[in-house]
Protein backbone atom coordinates (compact mmCIF):
# COMPACT_ATOMS: atom_id res chain seq x y z
CA UNK A 1 0.00 0.00 0.00
CA UNK A 2 1.29 3.49 -0.78
CA UNK A 3 2.32 5.82 2.04
CA UNK A 4 -0.30 8.16 3.50
CA UNK A 5 -0.17 11.80 2.41
CA UNK A 6 0.38 12.74 6.03
CA UNK A 7 1.33 10.60 8.98
CA UNK A 8 1.63 12.31 12.36
CA UNK A 9 2.49 9.81 15.09
CA UNK A 10 2.47 10.65 18.80
CA UNK A 11 3.83 14.17 18.35
CA UNK A 12 4.45 16.42 21.36
CA UNK A 13 5.65 20.00 20.98
CA UNK A 14 6.41 22.94 23.27
CA UNK A 15 7.11 26.56 22.39
CA UNK A 16 10.47 27.62 23.85
CA UNK A 17 10.63 24.67 26.23
CA UNK A 18 7.47 25.72 28.09
CA UNK A 19 4.32 23.70 28.68
CA UNK A 20 3.28 21.29 25.92
CA UNK A 21 1.32 23.00 23.14
CA UNK A 22 0.65 19.64 21.49
CA UNK A 23 0.38 16.40 23.46
CA UNK A 24 1.00 13.10 21.71
CA UNK A 25 -1.04 14.02 18.62
CA UNK A 26 -1.71 11.35 15.99
CA UNK A 27 -3.32 11.95 12.60
CA UNK A 28 -3.24 10.19 9.23
CA UNK A 29 -4.49 11.62 5.95
CA UNK A 30 -4.81 9.60 2.74
CA UNK A 31 -4.19 11.01 -0.74
CA UNK A 32 -7.11 12.75 -2.47
CA UNK A 33 -8.97 13.55 0.73
CA UNK A 34 -9.90 16.76 2.52
CA UNK A 35 -9.64 16.66 6.31
CA UNK A 36 -11.22 19.43 8.39
CA UNK A 37 -9.35 20.27 11.59
CA UNK A 38 -11.84 21.43 14.18
CA UNK A 39 -11.46 22.66 17.75
CA UNK A 40 -11.76 25.59 20.10
CA UNK A 41 -9.34 28.51 20.20
CA UNK A 42 -6.05 27.37 21.72
CA UNK A 43 -6.81 23.67 21.12
CA UNK A 44 -3.60 23.15 19.16
CA UNK A 45 -4.57 23.40 15.47
CA UNK A 46 -2.01 26.02 14.41
CA UNK A 47 0.68 24.28 16.44
CA UNK A 48 -0.09 21.07 14.55
CA UNK A 49 0.30 22.90 11.21
CA UNK A 50 3.59 24.47 12.29
CA UNK A 51 4.87 21.09 13.42
CA UNK A 52 3.91 19.42 10.15
CA UNK A 53 5.72 22.21 8.30
CA UNK A 54 8.83 21.59 10.40
CA UNK A 55 8.79 25.06 12.01
CA UNK A 56 8.50 23.50 15.47
CA UNK A 57 10.63 20.43 16.19
CA UNK A 58 8.71 17.65 17.95
CA UNK A 59 9.93 16.72 21.44
CA UNK A 60 8.54 13.26 20.81
CA UNK A 61 6.94 11.45 17.89
CA UNK A 62 7.39 11.91 14.16
CA UNK A 63 5.81 13.40 11.06
CA UNK A 64 6.04 11.90 7.58
CA UNK A 65 4.68 13.31 4.34
CA UNK A 66 4.17 10.75 1.57
CA UNK A 67 6.58 8.50 3.43
CA UNK A 68 9.30 11.16 3.64
CA UNK A 69 10.60 13.06 6.64
CA UNK A 70 9.22 16.63 6.72
CA UNK A 71 12.49 18.31 5.82
CA UNK A 72 12.84 16.21 2.67
CA UNK A 73 9.20 16.77 1.69
CA UNK A 74 9.63 20.51 2.23
CA UNK A 75 12.71 20.61 0.07
CA UNK A 76 10.92 18.74 -2.70
CA UNK A 77 8.03 21.25 -2.57
CA UNK A 78 5.56 18.51 -1.67
CA UNK A 79 3.82 20.52 1.10
CA UNK A 80 2.24 23.96 0.71
CA UNK A 81 1.11 26.03 3.68
CA UNK A 82 -1.42 28.85 3.86
CA UNK A 83 -0.77 30.40 7.30
CA UNK A 84 -3.20 32.21 9.54
CA UNK A 85 -3.27 35.94 8.75
CA UNK A 86 -1.69 36.69 12.15
CA UNK A 87 1.43 34.75 11.18
CA UNK A 88 2.26 36.94 8.16
CA UNK A 89 4.21 40.22 8.19
CA UNK A 90 1.91 42.31 6.00
CA UNK A 91 4.31 45.29 6.01
CA UNK A 92 6.89 43.27 4.13
CA UNK A 93 7.50 45.14 0.84
CA UNK A 94 6.44 42.44 -1.60
CA UNK A 95 3.68 42.36 -4.19
CA UNK A 96 1.04 39.68 -4.57
CA UNK A 97 2.94 38.43 -7.65
CA UNK A 98 6.14 38.15 -5.56
CA UNK A 99 4.32 36.09 -2.94
CA UNK A 100 2.81 33.75 -5.52
CA UNK A 101 6.20 33.44 -7.27
CA UNK A 102 7.65 32.22 -3.95
CA UNK A 103 5.53 29.11 -4.51
CA UNK A 104 7.77 28.28 -7.49
CA UNK A 105 11.05 28.73 -5.63
CA UNK A 106 11.69 25.02 -5.16
CA UNK A 107 11.60 24.58 -8.94
CA UNK A 108 13.80 27.53 -9.86
CA UNK A 109 17.51 27.12 -10.58
CA UNK A 110 20.34 28.38 -8.40
CA UNK A 111 19.84 31.96 -9.60
CA UNK A 112 16.22 31.84 -8.42
CA UNK A 113 15.09 33.43 -11.66
CA UNK A 114 11.54 32.50 -12.68
CA UNK A 115 11.38 30.82 -16.09
CA UNK A 116 8.59 31.42 -18.59
CA UNK A 117 6.78 28.34 -17.27
CA UNK A 118 7.13 29.64 -13.68
CA UNK A 119 5.61 32.96 -14.77
CA UNK A 120 2.79 31.15 -16.55
CA UNK A 121 2.08 29.04 -13.45
CA UNK A 122 1.99 32.19 -11.29
CA UNK A 123 -0.40 33.91 -13.68
CA UNK A 124 -2.64 30.84 -13.83
CA UNK A 125 -2.72 30.60 -10.02
CA UNK A 126 -3.61 34.30 -9.70
CA UNK A 127 -6.40 33.89 -12.25
CA UNK A 128 -7.73 30.79 -10.49
CA UNK A 129 -8.36 32.77 -7.29
CA UNK A 130 -9.52 35.91 -9.18
CA UNK A 131 -6.48 37.92 -8.05
CA UNK A 132 -4.89 38.74 -11.44
CA UNK A 133 -6.01 42.38 -11.13
CA UNK A 134 -4.20 42.71 -7.79
CA UNK A 135 -0.91 41.14 -8.87
CA UNK A 136 1.21 44.27 -8.45
CA UNK A 137 -0.29 45.39 -5.10
CA UNK A 138 1.78 45.34 -1.94
CA UNK A 139 0.34 42.56 0.21
CA UNK A 140 -0.47 44.93 3.08
CA UNK A 141 -2.85 46.84 0.80
CA UNK A 142 -5.22 43.92 0.42
CA UNK A 143 -8.44 43.13 2.25
CA UNK A 144 -8.56 40.07 4.54
CA UNK A 145 -10.23 37.91 1.89
CA UNK A 146 -7.81 39.05 -0.82
CA UNK A 147 -4.86 38.21 1.45
CA UNK A 148 -6.21 34.69 1.85
CA UNK A 149 -6.62 34.37 -1.92
CA UNK A 150 -3.04 35.59 -2.48
CA UNK A 151 -1.60 32.89 -0.20
CA UNK A 152 -3.88 30.29 -1.71
CA UNK A 153 -2.48 31.28 -5.12
CA UNK A 154 1.04 30.74 -3.77
CA UNK A 155 0.04 27.19 -2.74
CA UNK A 156 -1.52 26.58 -6.17
CA UNK A 157 1.58 27.86 -7.99
CA UNK A 158 3.64 25.45 -5.94
CA UNK A 159 1.51 22.55 -7.22
CA UNK A 160 2.08 20.70 -3.93
CA UNK A 161 0.62 17.26 -3.22
CA UNK A 162 -0.35 18.17 0.35
CA UNK A 163 -1.93 21.51 1.21
CA UNK A 164 -2.22 22.82 4.77
CA UNK A 165 -4.60 25.73 5.26
CA UNK A 166 -4.96 27.44 8.64
CA UNK A 167 -8.42 29.03 8.83
CA UNK A 168 -8.81 30.07 5.19
CA UNK A 169 -12.49 30.88 5.84
CA UNK A 170 -11.99 33.29 8.75
CA UNK A 171 -13.48 36.69 7.91
CA UNK A 172 -14.14 35.94 4.23
CA UNK A 173 -17.44 36.62 2.46
CA UNK A 174 -19.74 33.82 1.31
CA UNK A 175 -18.58 34.08 -2.31
CA UNK A 176 -14.91 33.77 -1.36
CA UNK A 177 -15.67 30.94 1.02
CA UNK A 178 -17.51 29.02 -1.71
CA UNK A 179 -14.73 29.75 -4.20
CA UNK A 180 -12.17 28.34 -1.77
CA UNK A 181 -14.19 25.19 -0.99
CA UNK A 182 -14.78 24.62 -4.73
CA UNK A 183 -11.09 25.03 -5.44
CA UNK A 184 -10.06 22.66 -2.66
CA UNK A 185 -12.58 20.05 -3.81
CA UNK A 186 -11.13 20.30 -7.35
CA UNK A 187 -7.63 19.81 -5.95
CA UNK A 188 -8.75 16.76 -3.95
CA UNK A 189 -10.43 15.46 -7.12
CA UNK A 190 -7.05 15.57 -8.83
CA UNK A 191 -5.44 13.55 -6.03
CA UNK A 192 -4.15 16.36 -3.81
CA UNK A 193 -4.61 16.04 -0.04
CA UNK A 194 -5.85 18.92 2.06
CA UNK A 195 -5.74 19.57 5.80
CA UNK A 196 -7.79 22.65 6.62
CA UNK A 197 -8.68 24.17 9.97
CA UNK A 198 -12.10 25.75 10.19
CA UNK A 199 -14.60 27.06 12.71
CA UNK A 200 -17.40 26.66 10.17
CA UNK A 201 -19.03 23.43 11.32
CA UNK A 202 -21.94 23.91 8.93
CA UNK A 203 -19.85 23.10 5.84
CA UNK A 204 -17.98 20.08 7.20
CA UNK A 205 -20.41 17.45 6.00
CA UNK A 206 -20.45 18.56 2.39
CA UNK A 207 -16.91 19.85 2.15
CA UNK A 208 -14.73 17.43 4.13
CA UNK A 209 -14.17 13.71 3.58
CA UNK A 210 -12.61 13.42 7.03
CA UNK A 211 -12.68 15.42 10.24
CA UNK A 212 -10.08 15.59 13.01
CA UNK A 213 -11.29 16.91 16.34
CA UNK A 214 -8.67 18.78 18.37
CA UNK A 215 -9.09 19.59 22.05
CA UNK A 216 -6.82 20.27 24.98
CA UNK A 217 -3.75 20.23 22.75
CA UNK A 218 -4.24 16.83 21.14
CA UNK A 219 -6.20 15.10 18.38
CA UNK A 220 -9.16 13.51 20.17
CA UNK A 221 -10.36 11.50 17.21
CA UNK A 222 -10.23 11.57 13.41
CA UNK A 223 -11.85 9.72 10.52
CA UNK A 224 -14.66 9.90 7.96
CA UNK A 225 -16.84 12.97 8.61
CA UNK A 226 -20.13 11.17 9.24
CA UNK A 227 -18.51 8.85 11.79
CA UNK A 228 -16.70 11.58 13.67
CA UNK A 229 -19.31 14.33 13.78
CA UNK A 230 -21.41 12.93 16.58
CA UNK A 231 -22.98 15.09 19.27
CA UNK A 232 -20.92 13.22 21.84
CA UNK A 233 -17.61 13.89 20.07
CA UNK A 234 -18.50 17.53 19.50
CA UNK A 235 -19.39 17.94 23.16
CA UNK A 236 -16.00 16.52 24.12
CA UNK A 237 -14.27 18.84 21.68
CA UNK A 238 -16.12 21.97 22.72
CA UNK A 239 -15.81 21.57 26.47
CA UNK A 240 -19.07 19.83 27.20
CA UNK A 241 -21.16 22.27 25.19
CA UNK A 242 -22.07 20.55 21.95
CA UNK A 243 -22.40 23.11 19.15
CA UNK A 244 -25.24 20.87 17.97
CA UNK A 245 -27.33 22.45 20.67
CA UNK A 246 -26.69 25.88 19.25
CA UNK A 247 -28.94 26.22 16.18
CA UNK A 248 -26.59 28.77 14.63
CA UNK A 249 -23.84 26.14 14.46
CA UNK A 250 -25.82 23.07 13.46
CA UNK A 251 -24.45 21.50 10.29
CA UNK A 252 -26.92 21.61 7.37
CA UNK A 253 -27.77 17.98 8.00
CA UNK A 254 -27.30 17.38 11.70
CA UNK A 255 -25.25 14.26 12.42
CA UNK A 256 -27.02 11.48 14.23
CA UNK A 257 -27.05 11.90 17.98
CA UNK A 258 -25.75 8.79 19.69
Ligand SMILES: Nc1ncnc2c1ncn2[C@@H]1O[C@H](COP(=O)(O)OP(=O)(O)OP(=O)(O)O)[C@@H](O)[C@H]1O
Pocket residue numbers: 015018020021022039040041042043044045046047048217
Ligand atom coordinates in the same frame (compact mmCIF):
# COMPACT_ATOMS: atom_id res chain seq x y z
N1 LIG B 1 3.97 31.35 20.34
C1 LIG B 1 3.51 30.66 21.38
N2 LIG B 1 4.19 30.59 22.54
C2 LIG B 1 3.75 29.87 23.60
N3 LIG B 1 2.57 29.19 23.59
C3 LIG B 1 1.83 29.22 22.46
C4 LIG B 1 2.25 29.96 21.31
N4 LIG B 1 1.32 29.80 20.34
C5 LIG B 1 0.36 29.01 20.88
N5 LIG B 1 0.66 28.66 22.13
C6 LIG B 1 -0.13 27.79 23.04
O1 LIG B 1 -0.23 26.52 22.43
C7 LIG B 1 -1.53 25.97 22.58
C8 LIG B 1 -2.13 25.66 21.22
O2 LIG B 1 -2.32 26.90 20.51
P1 LIG B 1 -2.66 26.97 18.96
O3 LIG B 1 -2.29 28.32 18.47
O4 LIG B 1 -2.06 25.81 18.28
O5 LIG B 1 -4.25 26.81 19.00
P2 LIG B 1 -5.33 26.87 17.82
O6 LIG B 1 -6.16 25.64 17.95
O7 LIG B 1 -4.67 27.11 16.52
O8 LIG B 1 -6.20 28.13 18.25
P3 LIG B 1 -7.01 29.23 17.36
O9 LIG B 1 -8.30 28.58 16.94
O10 LIG B 1 -7.22 30.32 18.37
O11 LIG B 1 -6.12 29.64 16.22
C9 LIG B 1 -2.33 26.99 23.39
O12 LIG B 1 -2.29 26.56 24.72
C10 LIG B 1 -1.57 28.28 23.20
O13 LIG B 1 -1.71 29.11 24.31
